[in-house]
Structure formats: C-alpha cells, structure tokens
Amino acid sequence: MAISRFAASRVTQGLPKYQSAWDQDSVALGAIHPIQTVYPVGAAVDFLNIPQGYQDLMVVIKGRDLLIPGPNTSIYWGFNGTAVAGDNNWCELYSGGTSAASSRSSANQLSAGYFLGLNATAGIFSSAVFNIMNYSSSTTYKTVLMQTAADANGSGFVDFSVGSVKTSTAAVTQLNFRNTFVAGSSLTLYGIKAVGQ
Amino acid sequence: MSMFPIATFTATSSAVNVYTFSNIPQNFTHLQVRATLRSVASNPVATTYFQFTGTPGAGYNHILYGDGSSAASSNAGPLNYGSNFQMSPGGTSNANFWLAEITDILDYSNTSRNKTIKRFGGFEDGTRGRIYLNSYLYAATTAIDSVTISTDTGFAVGTTFTLYGINSSTVTGA
Numbered sequence: 001m002a003i004s005r006f007a008a009s010r011v012t013q014g015l016p017k018y019q020s021a022w023d024q025d026s027v028a029l030g031a032i033h034p035i036q037t038v039y040p041v042g043a044a045v046d047f048l049n050i051p052q053g054y055q056d057l058m059v060v061i062k063g064r065d066l067l068i069p070g071p072n073t074s075i076y077w078g079f080n081g082t083a084v085a086g087d088n089n090w091c092e093l094y095s096g097g098t099s100a101a102s103s104r105s106s107a108n109q110l111s112a113g114y115f116l117g118l119n120a121t122a123g124i125f126s127s128a129v130f131n132i133m134n135y136s137s138s139t140t141y142k143t144v145l146m147q148t149a150a151d152a153n154g155s156g157f158v159d160f161s162v163g164s165v166k167t168s169t170a171a172v173t174q175l176n177f178r179n180t181f182v183a184g185s186s187l188t189l190y191g192i193k194a195v196g197q
Numbered sequence: 198m199s200m201f202p203i204a205t206f207t208a209t210s211s212a213v214n215v216y217t218f219s220n221i222p223q224n225f226t227h228l229q230v231r232a233t234l235r236s237v238a239s240n241p242v243a244t245t246y247f248q249f250t251g252t253p254g255a256g257y258n259h260i261l262y263g264d265g266s267s268a269a270s271s272n273a274g275p276l277n278y279g280s281n282f283q284m285s286p287g288g289t290s291n292a293n294f295w296l297a298e299i300t301d302i303l304d305y306s307n308t309s310r311n312k313t314i315k316r317f318g319g320f321e322d323g324t325r326g327r328i329y330l331n332s333y334l335y336a337a338t339t340a341i342d343s344v345t346i347s348t349d350t351g352f353a354v355g356t357t358f359t360l361y362g363i364n365s366s367t368v369t370g371a
Binding site: 030031093099101131141161163164196197 | 262322327
C-alpha cells in the first residue's frame with residue numbers, strides 16, 4: 001500500500017468510518033474502479049479473469065447489434081461461460097412510449113431489455129447499465145439489475161429488469177456478451193468497492 | 198463524480214430486522230445505499246422499509262413496478278414508516294435468491310429543501326419476480342444524518358448494505 005496522495009481535507013474533514021484513508025488506490029479513485037473497456041468491431045465481448053476484490057460489478061454499454069434484424073433486439077449475456085436451458089430468469093418492466101408492461105422469462109442466457117438492431121436508424125446507439133451485485137460470493141445465486149434505453153428517433157423503449165442465474169453459486173469470474181456489436185460500440189466494466197476493500 | 202464507501206453492514210443473525218447507519222458524515226453531495234437483501238418473514242414476498250433522520254409523518258411514496266404479468270403504479274402517504282413496500286424475497290421464496298437494490302439520496306445534507314429519495318431494485322427467484330422504481334418524499338428540511346433499513350421478522354444471514362458518499366467535482370460541479 002503506497003502513500004502517494006493525502007489531501008489536507010482528509011485531515012480537517014475526515015472520513016470517520018473509513019479504514020483506508022491513507023490508501024491512494026481507495027481514496028483518490030473512490031469506490032468505482034474501471035477494470036476494462038472493450039471496443040468491439042462486429043464481435044461478441046467476454047470479460048475474463050475478473051478480479052474478485054470488489055463488492056459489486058457495473059457494466060456500462062453503448063452500442064447496437066450488427067446482425068439481428070429489426071429495429072430492436074436485446075442484450076444477450078451470461079456468467080462464467082455457462083448456458084444451461086432455463087437457468088437464467090428475468091423480470092422486466094418496460095415501455096415503448098404508450099403504456100407500461102411487465103413480463104417474466106427464462107432461457108439459457110439473460111436477455112436485457114431493448115437494444116438497437118440491424119435495421120434501426122443509422123448513427124443511433126443504445127445505452128445500458130448493468131449492476132451485478134455480490135458477484136464474488138460463492139454461496140448465493142447472483143442478482144443483476146439491468147437498465148436499457150433504445151431510442152430509434154420516432155420509436156423506442158426503456159426497460160428496467162432484474163435477473164438471476166441459478167446455474168451455480170460460483171463467484172462470477174467471466175461476463176459473456178453474445179451480441180455482435182457494431183463498430184463504435186463500447187463496453188466498460190467497473191468494480192465497486194465496499195469498506196475495507 | 199467520485200463515490201466513497203462509508204460503512205457496510207452484513208447480517209450475521211436472522212434475529213436482526215433493523216439496521217441504522219448513524220452519524221453519517223455531512224461532507225458529501227449525495228448518498229447511495231447498495232443492498233443485497235432477503236427477509237426471513239414467513240411469506241414469499243416481504244416488506245422492506247427505508248427511514249431517514251426522524252422520518253417525518255408527511256412523507257409520500259410513489260412506486261412503479263412489475264411482477265412479470267402486469268405493470269402498475271401506486272402512491273401512499275402520509276407515511277409514518279418511510280419508504281416501504283412489499284417487494285423483497287421472504288423466507289418462503291425460493292432459497293438463495295436475493296433482492297438487489299440501489300437507493301440514491303440526493304442533496305441529503307441540505308437544510309433548506311425537502312429531499313427526494315429514489316429506490317431501484319428487484320428480485321427474481323425462478324417462480325416470481327418483482328422490479329420497481331420508487332420515489333419517496335422526505336418532507337423535511339432537516340439534514341439526513343441517519344438511514345434506517347428494516348424488514349419483516351429479520352434479515353437473512355448474508356444480507357448486506359453498503360453506504361456510499363458521492364462527491365461533486367470542484368471543477369465542473371458535476
């Protein structure tokens with residue numbers, strides 16, 4: 001643990017419950033640490049060998065699918081390279097601009113909301129934020145919160161979803177995104193630290 | 198914007214059904230609570246409560262939610278028990294599935310404005326699901342220096358709450 005930054009405000013204001021005020025890595029960067037950003041060009045994306053030293057993970061996505069027909073598709077993804085039929089469940093709340101609706105489904109991978117597809121108006125990208133809670137636990141099924149927005153300039157969807165994967169209780173070491181992301185897309189993985197991490 | 202962990206609670210006994218983050222430092226711009234939660238109450242879906250410093254009786258709750266078959270919205274108030282609704286997995290939900298929730302408490306230390314709290318969360322246990330977005334009006338200008346989270350009967354062992362403080366940029370104000 002190197003001491004490379006210690007602001008005067010930390011002395012005068014303090015963080016009384018924070019145990020690592022001398023830790024440059026924790027204090028200067030805060031709780032949200034960028035782990036990796038991928039800029040796919042007509043490819044799927046895997047985050048591999050994810051560090052286990054965080055409380056939660058967050059993925060921020062900008063992009064659209066290169067191959068799936070239609071103005072809209074979904075983000076298809078899973079954990080740890082597994083794909084067991086029916087073991088990925090999700091419940092969503094969404095709207096296409098007229099009324100809200102909710103549905104539940106299961107499959108061999110998670111399906112997150114709405115994401116622009118092959119036939120969406122050129123030059124428009126979807127956005128999404130996923131939170132993978134308590135990902136390093138080896139004793140619990142994991143719960144993920146997913147928010148997606150896909151606006152096609154005249155039509156579009158917003159979606160809030162919760163998903164769980166009962167394939168196993170293993171720690172999440174991989175995130176596997178199955179879409180073929182168009183050039184210009186980006187996926188950034190963050191780690192979120194708790195106290196003492 | 199930078200986010201800093203302030204305190205973490207992990208339930209080690211299901212006899213505990215309430216936890217309070219107290220003496221919250223007032224030198225952040227916003228707060229966030231990230232929770233992984235399950236109740237041991239004897240039903241499949243339990244209620245979780247968020248209360249704030251001396252929760253005023255005039256607080257109001259609005260919620261938009263889905264259960265997999267329909268979307269609905271409701272409101273309630275004035276509430277004596279803070280932001281509360283029945284959306285968490287209970288003791289008879291399928292084993293080992295957990296609620297995930299992210300709660301944002303904006304401008305919490307302001308002493309001249311009421312506060313609006315946003316809760317976003319849900320769970321899916323393979324038999325039932327809940328997904329929600331909640332707005333709660335803390336109808337007081339009191340600075341929030343405590344957050345109390347409680348549930349029916351008790352928290353399942355392993356329930357975790359982490360409180361974060363969020364700073365604005367001194368350069369851009371963002």
